[in-house]
Amino acid sequence: MYKKIALLSIISIFSINGCSSATHRALKAPQKRFANVEINSNKYLSSQESNEVLSYINSIRNKGAKCAPPAPPLYSNGALERAAISHSKDMAINNFLQHNGSGTELDAAKPKGALHSTFVDRITYYGYPVKPNLLVGENITFTKFKNTKSSKFSDNYKKAVDNWLNDEQHCKILMNPRFTYAGVGYQKTRDKYYFTLDLAEKNVAK
Numbered sequence: 358m359y360k361k362i363a364l365l366s367i368i369s370i371f372s373i374n375g376c377s378s379a380t381h382r383a384l385k386a387p388q389k390r391f392a393n394v395e396i397n398s399n400k401y402l403s404s405q406e407s408n409e410v411l412s413y414i415n416s417i418r419n420k421g422a423k424c425a426p427p428a429p430p431l432y433s434n435g436a437l438e439r440a441a442i443s444h445s446k447d448m449a450i451n452n453f454l455q456h457n458g459s460g461t462e463l464d465a466a467k468p469k470g471a472l473h474s475t476f477v478d479r480i481t482y483y484g485y486p487v488k489p490n491l492l493v494g495e496n497i498t499f500t501k502f503k504n505t506k507s508s509k510f511s512d513n514y515k516k517a518v519d520n521w522l523n524d525e526q527h528c529k530i531l532m533n534p535r536f537t538y539a540g541v542g543y544q545k546t547r548d549k550y551y552f553t554l555d556l557a558e559k560n561v562a563k
Contacts, residue, residue: 373526405456407433410541414531415524424528429537434557436484437540439468441553444479448497449551456495476555485538485557492558494530496521499551510550516545517552530556 380411410434421427443465451459457559458464458474466474466482474482476495481487500513507513521527529537536561544551 425532428534431539434538439483440479441542445544
């Protein structure tokens with residue numbers, strides 16, 4: 358449900374015959390680019406940042422949430438993190454919030470001939486081998502500094518996770534016990550952070 362907070366989630370289970378996904382509410386196409394996106398802030402999360410975010414999420418999974426009972430911890434995965442970083446940057450610079458990529462040069466995982474990438478395109482493009490019957494998911498959101506009262510990363514990632522927890526669909530994806538690996542990406546703009554969380558079931562390749 359698209360309410361006062363800005364967030365979207367999607368989940369797919371791949372089978373031999375194709376895939377099924379949760380309802381995907383398409384938003385308007387990318388708008389005018391931000392002039393003051395801090396491009397240099399788009400990078401791999403530092404070890405400290407990555408551990409901090411996953412520790413926060415895992416503390417919630419450990420005790421359970423309103424939407425679900427306790428779940429096993431998530432482990433950081435580089436391919437999922439690269440996919441999440443790429444999409445956060447694309448959303449921030451092109452000023453939009455949706456799971457489909459912008460279709461611009463920043464949408465590097467867009468398949469040849471396609472209008473845009475999907476989150477599964479990005480996960481596979483950046484190195485996570487999606488196989489039949491493998492569960493993958495994505496949550497996205499942004500946080501505004503005027504609401505968090507801070508531009509600090511720590512204050513805003515907690516708000517982003519809380520956004521997901523406060524919506525049942527996002528919460529269930531965050532708490533899904535089938536997910537083993539996760540990657541978090543963010544991009545800071547002049548007034549907000551864009552966050553992407555990509556998740557995947559355990560695969561032979563890490």
